[in-house]
Amino acid sequence: MRNFLFLALAALCFSANAQDNFGSAFKQINKEVQTNSNAYANLKDASSTIGHRLTGSENGAKAEEYAYNLLKSYGCEVKYQPFEVESWNRKTISVKVGPSSTAMKAVRAVTLAHSPVESKVTGEIIDVGNGLDADYQPLLEKVKGKIALIYLGVLPGSPKGTGSLHRSEKTAIATKYGAIGVIIINTVKNGVLLTGTASVTGKLIPIPAVCIGLESGMELKEKLKTAQQFSTIEMTNFSGLIKARNVIATFKGTEFPAEKIVVGGHLDSWDLATGAIDNGIGSFSVIDMARTFKKLNLKNKRTVEFVLFMGEEQGLLGSKAYVAQGKEDKTLDQVRFMLNYDMTNDPKGFSTSREEMEPLFTAWGADVVKIDTNFRNLFLAGASLHSDHQPFLLEGIPTGGGAGGRLPNNSGPFYHSDGDTFKLVDEQGLKNTVRYGAMLTYALANTGKIPVQKQTEEKLEAFLISQRLKEPLKIAGEWRWKD
Numbered sequence: 457m458r459n460f461l462f463l464a465l466a467a468l469c470f471s472a473n474a475q476d477n478f479g480s481a482f483k484q485i486n487k488e489v490q491t492n493s494n495a496y497a498n499l500k501d502a503s504s505t506i507g508h509r510l511t512g513s514e515n516g517a518k519a520e521e522y523a524y525n526l527l528k529s530y531g532c533e534v535k536y537q538p539f540e541v542e543s544w545n546r547k548t549i550s551v552k553v554g555p556s557s558t559a560m561k562a563v564r565a566v567t568l569a570h571s572p573v574e575s576k577v578t579g580e581i582i583d584v585g586n587g588l589d590a591d592y593q594p595l596l597e598k599v600k601g602k603i604a605l606i607y608l609g610v611l612p613g614s615p616k617g618t619g620s621l622h623r624s625e626k627t628a629i630a631t632k633y634g635a636i637g638v639i640i641i642n643t644v645k646n647g648v649l650l651t652g653t654a655s656v657t658g659k660l661i662p663i664p665a666v667c668i669g670l671e672s673g674m675e676l677k678e679k680l681k682t683a684q685q686f687s688t689i690e691m692t693n694f695s696g697l698i699k700a701r702n703v704i705a706t707f708k709g710t711e712f713p714a715e716k717i718v719v720g721g722h723l724d725s726w727d728l729a730t731g732a733i734d735n736g737i738g739s740f741s742v743i744d745m746a747r748t749f750k751k752l753n754l755k756n757k758r759t760v761e762f763v764l765f766m767g768e769e770q771g772l773l774g775s776k777a778y779v780a781q782g783k784e785d786k787t788l789d790q791v792r793f794m795l796n797y798d799m800t801n802d803p804k805g806f807s808t809s810r811e812e813m814e815p816l817f818t819a820w821g822a823d824v825v826k827i828d829t830n831f832r833n834l835f836l837a838g839a840s841l842h843s844d845h846q847p848f849l850l851e852g853i854p855t856g857g858g859a860g861g862r863l864p865n866n867s868g869p870f871y872h873s874d875g876d877t878f879k880l881v882d883e884q885g886l887k888n889t890v891r892y893g894a895m896l897t898y899a900l901a902n903t904g905k906i907p908v909q910k911q912t913e914e915k916l917e918a919f920l921i922s923q924r925l926k927e928p929l930k931i932a933g934e935w936r937w938k939d
Contacts, residue, residue: 494743497696600635656933733863799863
C-alpha cells in the first residue's frame, strides 16, 4: 500500500509538472520584485506617518486610505468593503499586588483587549498554572471570587504533550470557573508587556484581564507557594460601534472568472507600537504582490483578490465580514483557495490546510528553487486558528501561505508589544515573502485544475477533530456540530 501511495503521489507530481509551465512567469515575478519592490519603503513610510493601525481609531482609518491609495496609484481595480465593528481602546490601567488588600505595590501591566469599559476588583490571587481546563479540576469552587494567575504559553516543567490555548480561550475558561479577574504572565524576558484580545467572540468580556511581565509573574508564583497574595485591578476602556473597511484589489479571471483566489493579510495592528511585524510585513507584502501583478500585466485564468483585512486583532472581524458578505450575496462558493500572510517573513516553502496539495505545491516549489536555492521547497500541511484564514477554514475552504520562514532580527519576543517597530523589518525577507507569495498566487490562479474542493460539513467536522481544533472552537462558541 505504501509503495502504491508513493507511486500515486509521484504520478500526481509528474502530472502537475506536465500541466503547469510557470517558470517564465516566476522569473518575471522574481526580477520585478527583486528590482522594484515597494514593500519596504511603503511600510517604512506608513510606520512613520501613520503609526499604529488600530481598527476603529483615526490611525486605522488613515491606514485604510493609505492602502487604497497605494493600490489605486498602481492602477489596480480597488474598492472598500465597509463593515461595522465594535471598537475597543484602552484608557487607564492600575494593577497592584501584595500580601494583603491593604499592603499592595503597583505592578507594570497592560490591559488585554475587550476587557470591561470600567472595572475595579480586589481579590485573592489563585495560581491556575497553564490555565487549561485540567488545571482547574483540582481547584473547582476555590476559583470563585478570586483573580486567576495564568501563564501565557506552557510552563517549563509541564508534562510532556501539554497543549496550549490562546489567551482569549484561557480567559474564557477562567470566567467559566468564576474568576473575577485574570492576570496573564507574558513569556518574554526583560519585562516586555504583551497586548491582544482576551475575548473569544470579539465582544466585551465580563471580567478584567491584564498582562504582566515574565519576571513579575514568576516572582508572584513563587510567593503564592508559601503565602496568600492579593491584587486590585482597576481600569477604564472605550467600546462602541464604528465603521471600518477592508481594502480589496481585484484582478478578473480570463477563463474561470467565477473561481476566486483570495490573498489576504491584516492591515490593522495593536496600539502599543507601529505593528511593523504584526502585521506590516504581511499586509504590505500583499499590497506589493498586487503591484507586481499589475506592473507585469499578469493574466489569470481565475479571479484573484488581494485583500487587506481590518479588525483581525479584535477578533478576525474583517475576514468574518468578508465571509458573511460572501454568504449573503452567494459568492463565497467562488473562493477556491485562501492564502493568508500574517507575520510571514522569508518563507522557505508553502503551507496549506490540505495535504492533497503536496504534489502541486512541491512541483511549483521546484521551479522556485531553480530561481533561488534559498527557497528549500518545504511543504507543511495542517490547520490552525486565530488569523484571517480561520473564517474561510470553517467554511471548508482550503487555506495556505508561506512556510518555514523566521521572523527577522529576533522580533518574535516583541509580538503585540511596544517593541514592534520598523527597525525589526528585514528588506530582503520582505521581498522574499512578496516574490514567493506572488508566484504561489499566480500558480493557483492559472493551474488547470485545483485538486481540492470545499469540504462538506461531515468532512470538515472530521478534519477539524483530526487537527485537534474541536476544544478551542467549542470554547469560542464556534463549534456547530453536535457531540
